[in-house]
Amino acid sequence: AKEAGGNSYKVFSQLAEDDDQKQLILENDLRNACETEQLLVHYQPVIDLSTGRLKSFEALVRWKHPDLGLIPPGDFIPVAERSGLINEIGTWVLESACEQVKQWHYLNDTLGLAVNVSIRQFRNPQFPSVVRDVLEITQFPPHLLILEITESMMQDDYESVRIIEEIRALGVKLAIDDFGTGYSSLSKLGFLPIDYLKIDRSFTMEMLTHPPIQSIVQTIIDMGRNLDMELIAEGIEEEGQSSILAECGCQFGQGYLFSKPLPAEEIETAYCLSSLL
Ligand code: C2E
Ligand code: CA
Ligand code: CA
Ligand code: CA
Numbered sequence: 001a002k003e004a005g006g007n008s009y010k011v012f013s014q015l016a017e018d019d020d021q022k023q024l025i026l027e028n029d030l031r032n033a034c035e036t037e038q039l040l041v042h043y044q045p046v047i048d049l050s051t052g053r054l055k056s057f058e059a060l061v062r063w064k065h066p067d068l069g070l071i072p073p074g075d076f077i078p079v080a081e082r083s084g085l086i087n088e089i090g091t092w093v094l095e096s097a098c099e100q101v102k103q104w105h106y107l108n109d110t111l112g113l114a115v116n117v118s119i120r121q122f123r124n125p126q127f128p129s130v131v132r133d134v135l136e137i138t139q140f141p142p143h144l145l146i147l148e149i150t151e152s153m154m155q156d157d158y159e160s161v162r163i164i165e166e167i168r169a170l171g172v173k174l175a176i177d178d179f180g181t182g183y184s185s186l187s188k189l190g191f192l193p194i195d196y197l198k199i200d201r202s203f204t205m206e207m208l209t210h211p212p213i214q215s216i217v218q219t220i221i222d223m224g225r226n227l228d229m230e231l232i233a234e235g236i237e238e239e240g241q242s243s244i245l246a247e248c249g250c251q252f253g254q255g256y257l258f259s260k261p262l263p264a265e266e267i268e269t270a271y272c273l274s275s276l277l
Contacts (some may be wrong), residue, residue: 027083029065030076034088038064041096042261045271046114046232046254049246054271056112056146058254059097060261061089081120090121091130098140100264105141114146114175122153128166135170142171146196149174151182154192161192168193175232180220189227197224199250201235208240214248221249 033039043057063071080086094115101113121127135142147167153160154176167174175196176189180203199220206213217233224231233245236255245253262270 023079023082026076026079027085030063030079030083030085030089033063033065034085034092038066039089039092040064040263041093041100042263043097043100043267044254044261045259045267046112046252047258049233049242049251049253054108054111055252056114056144057097057101057267058114058148058261059093059116061093061116077118081118084120086118086120087124090118091134094131095134095138098134098138098145101144102138102140110144112144112146113140114148116148116177117153119150119153122149122163123159125159125163128163128170131167131172132170135172143173146173146175148177148198150177151179154188154194156188156191164192178234180216186223189223194227194229196230196232199231199233199245201255204233204235204241204245204255205237207244208238214244217245217250218248225249 040062042060042062044060045054046056046058047053048055061073061077063073063076065071077086080089097113097115101111104111117127124130131145131147134140135145164174173195174193175198176194177198178200179197181200197220199217203213203217203220207217208214221231230252231250232252232254233241233250234254236242236245236253236257238257241255242253242257259270
């Protein structure tokens with residue numbers, strides 16, 4: 001695997017202009033990565049902004065490429081999505097993360113777990129049964145699992161509604177990720193059973209310096225609360241952002257202020273010994 005990786009990197013840089021070729025090499029490497037345990041999951045804490053207590057973790061996948069080092073998901077999820085490998089990768093992330101957080105339940109049995117779901121996974125008619133199987137294999141409590149989808153996946157066609165309902169029937173929660181950045185009609189929010197809205201990082205970043213952005217954030221929070229949804233703000237990097245979000249009524253938040261996404265072992269040293277977990 002090491003050899004093949006080395007070769008493909010050379011070819012990769014030589015053919016840098018050829019996007020199709022690049023895609024093919026990356027796709028090949030990724031297929032290999034799935035088989036040789038090069039993928040790993042990092043965990044980012046989600047904090048209750050009013051109490052400072054740990055609520056849950058978001059699972060974020062990483063690829064430890066033998067030559068290119070740690071590749072962020074933004075660089076390979078699109079490749080996985082186009083090639084269909086995302087189904088395999090997504091199932092692996094879901095199962096690994098459920099297994100891991102289930103272990104942490106010995107210390108804190110209310111700990112939630114959020115897992116990102118890509119559109120191709122979500123559109124797979126088998127998806128609800130995959131989730132059911134993972135819950136069964138890992139014995140993870142369904143009500144502590146949050147699946148994060150994006151606005152563009154909230155179609156009101158028959159198939160999407162069926163999938164959402166089947167997932168809900170398992171007792172699993174749903175979150176809309178990156179809320180406010182997609183082009184969805186707000187009316188869908190009133191028809192689909194969504195538990196959480198995640199306020200996109202772009203809002204969190206701008207809200208202290210741009211008063212109109214703060215008004216928009218306040219409006220999202222009020223709307224979510226009126227619809228009985230819980231709010232999670234992403235990308236909190238400063239104390240000021242955390243306190244203003246809490247004042248606006250946003251209950252939960254995550255971001256570098258609290259912690260970067262970390263490998264499981266580092267989460268254990270950071271949290272197990274503290275009162276948070
Ligand atoms: P996302 O779901 O919106 O995840 C949040 C991203 O923001 C993560 O990037 C996280 O590391 C980063 N982040 C968290 N706090 C802060 C902060 O305070 N400041 C800044 N600047 N960034 C922060 P990451 O891990 O690179 O993931 C990027 C995207 O890749 C994710 O965005 C998600 O859409 C996708 N992704 C990650 N893991 C998976 C997965 O297992 N499956 C699928 N389908 N997509 C995934
Ligand atoms: Ca997410
Ligand atoms: Ca997000
Ligand atoms: Ca985002």
